[in-house]
Amino acid sequence: MKNHPFHLVENSPWPITASMGIMTSTSGTVMWFHNNEMLLMNLGMLTIILTMIQWWRDVIRESTFQGLHTKKVISSMKWGMILFIMSEVLFFTSFFWAFFHSSLSPTIEVGMQWPPSGIKTFNPLSIPLLNTLILLSSGISITWAHNALINNNFSQSKHSLLITILMGLYFTLLQAIEYFEAPFSMADSIYGSTFFMSTGFHGIHVIIGTIFIIISTMRITKLHLSMHHHVGFEAAAWYWHFVDVVWLFLYTSIYWWGG
Numbered sequence: 440m441k442n443h444p445f446h447l448v449e450n451s452p453w454p455i456t457a458s459m460g461i462m463t464s465t466s467g468t469v470m471w472f473h474n475n476e477m478l479l480m481n482l483g484m485l486t487i488i489l490t491m492i493q494w495w496r497d498v499i500r501e502s503t504f505q506g507l508h509t510k511k512v513i514s515s516m517k518w519g520m521i522l523f524i525m526s527e528v529l530f531f532t533s534f535f536w537a538f539f540h541s542s543l544s545p546t547i548e549v550g551m552q553w554p555p556s557g558i559k560t561f562n563p564l565s566i567p568l569l570n571t572l573i574l575l576s577s578g579i580s581i582t583w584a585h586n587a588l589i590n591n592n593f594s595q596s597k598h599s600l601l602i603t604i605l606m607g608l609y610f611t612l613l614q615a616i617e618y619f620e621a622p623f624s625m626a627d628s629i630y631g632s633t634f635f636m637s638t639g640f641h642g643i644h645v646i647i648g649t650i651f652i653i654i655s656t657m658r659i660t661k662l663h664l665s666m667h668h669h670v671g672f673e674a675a676a677w678y679w680h681f682v683d684v685v686w687l688f689l690y691t692s693i694y695w696w697g698g
């Protein structure tokens with residue numbers, strides 16, 4: 440028995456296995472780039488995936504079946520998610536800083552012009568505009584899902600979340616096609632570096648957000664969430680809205696203005 444509202448977590452192996460998996464996958468990615476060997480990278484990714492499944496299983500058990508997530512714990516988790524999103528804002532700020540530093544005062548190495556000499560940019564009214572409409576629409580559908588969950592309409596919430604998932608997958612597919620057809624590479628001056636770093640990391644965030652929403656949909660299907668207790672879904676919705684906003688900045692600055 441305890442006389443406080445906090446959750447003191449038990450010893451868990453998942454933080455150390457997650458760090459080992461991340462280190463292994465990072466080292467394996469370097470080996471893939473230099474030696475074209477993917478074994479170490481695949482081993483690291485497998486470790487991360489297995490850790491995610493088992494860590495999330497433990498969190499679901501603690502929150503849903505053991506009732507350890509009190510109002511105080513939920514408040515702390517919400518603040519943790521807010522601070523995490525703020526750190527992500529600063530993460531993308533570094534990419535925008537590099538882009539505007541290079542574009543507002545282009546050096547002689549890139550022909551003193553922006554886009555640099557020899558770079559053929561994307562048409563902002565083509566796939567980028569379609570992706571913008573997709574993400575904005577997915578922001579509407581996940582808000583619809585949240586409102587339906589608050590009103591105890593689980594069927595409507597699941598349907599709107601499925602729409603959001605399909606839009607996230609469609610966005611990822613279109614970005615993969617765009618990358619495949621790109622007339623420049625990451626090695627093509629500072630433009631290629633900033634373009635693929637910023638849009639690539641955003642694409643990774645879209646994939647993570649899609650997984651986040653898939654897990655939330657599965658939990659709603661299993662009746663793990665309720666109209667009063669759905670902090671995991673709220674975190675997924677906040678994260679997805681953050682991804683939407685970052686894309687708007689990417690589209691207006693890199694695709695439209697920068698192109």
